[in-house]
Amino acid sequence: MVGNITPQCARLMQQLAAADFFATDMKLYLDTHPDDTKALEIYREAVKQAKAAKHAFEASCYPLCAESAGEGCSWNWLNGLWM
Amino acid sequence: MFIFEKRLEFPVVIKNRNPKLASYILSQYGGPDGELAASLRYLSQRFSQTDKRAVAVLTDIGTEELSHLEMIGSIVSQLTTGEGARSFDRYGVGDYFIDHANAVYPANASGVPFTAAYLQSKGDPIADLTEDLAAEQKARAVYDNILRMCDDPDVSGAIRFLREREVVHFQRFGELLDLLQAKIK
Numbered sequence A: 001m002v003g004n005i006t007p008q009c010a011r012l013m014q015q016l017a018a019a020d021f022f023a024t025d026m027k028l029y030l031d032t033h034p035d036d037t038k039a040l041e042i043y044r045e046a047v048k049q050a051k052a053a054k055h056a057f058e059a060s061c062y063p064l065c066a067e068s069a070g071e072g073c074s075w076n077w078l079n080g081l082w083m
Numbered sequence B: 001m002f003i004f005e006k007r008l009e010f011p012v013v014i015k016n017r018n019p020k021l022a023s024y025i026l027s028q029y030g031g032p033d034g035e036l037a038a039s040l041r042y043l044s045q046r047f048s049q050t051d052k053r054a055v056a057v058l059t060d061i062g063t064e065e066l067s068h069l070e071m072i073g074s075i076v077s078q079l080t081t082g083e084g085a086r087s088f089d090r091y092g093v094g095d096y097f098i099d100h101a102n103a104v105y106p107a108n109a110s111g112v113p114f115t116a117a118y119l120q121s122k123g124d125p126i127a128d129l130t131e132d133l134a135a136e137q138k139a140r141a142v143y144d145n146i147l148r149m150c151d152d153p154d155v156s157g158a159i160r161f162l163r164e165r166e167v168v169h170f171q172r173f174g175e176l177l178d179l180l181q182a183k184i185k
């Protein structure tokens, strides 16, 4: 396994995985229930939570997306757990 | 298009090494009911769909299957990290080591390489979705078999997650098939 992660970042990663998974699952549900307005509301809220969790992770750990990389003065895209 | 995120859908951290277990789980990487077959099946079938809901379901589930392929690769890799030729041999999987060492190669549990013959793309939504329903159940059955072979909680937690996703995908494909059949009538 290439790379490593601190216990604090592993906790933030767990929170991100849980939040984003909820959004992923709601997305699949909406594909076959596009007129369910209650589900749509839940989905929008889930996406908001997932974005916040991703931001929290990237702010104190390492970039998860290349577009968040390189904001310091180093190519920090290489950092973190790759798989 | 696809954008890579440097994380797994379900984080996997495995403390113990077990090349034998890795060789079983490899079947869900490149085997007949594995995640590579699943993702290629759905992401190929999506091109010939005419119903927007069908395109969306196949795209979104096919994409999730790619994340599952990545998880399986990570599990196989972690289970063999640092193990050498002798260890593979002691675990009874020396033949895998001869061809691939510690690499992850798309093959089934007995070493047969991946083939696109594992999947279909018919240009017929009813035929495609009926195959997809069966594929999800077959993948679920393989995960059940892996759980029967596995007593490492770090591994079985991730396998249980993947098994559960097959059940959800089966549900969504079933709803989609009902929707398309209602449209035909």
Ligand SMILES: [Fe+2]
Residues within 6 Å of the ligand: B038, B065, B136, B139, B165, B166, B169
């Ligand atoms: Fe699936």
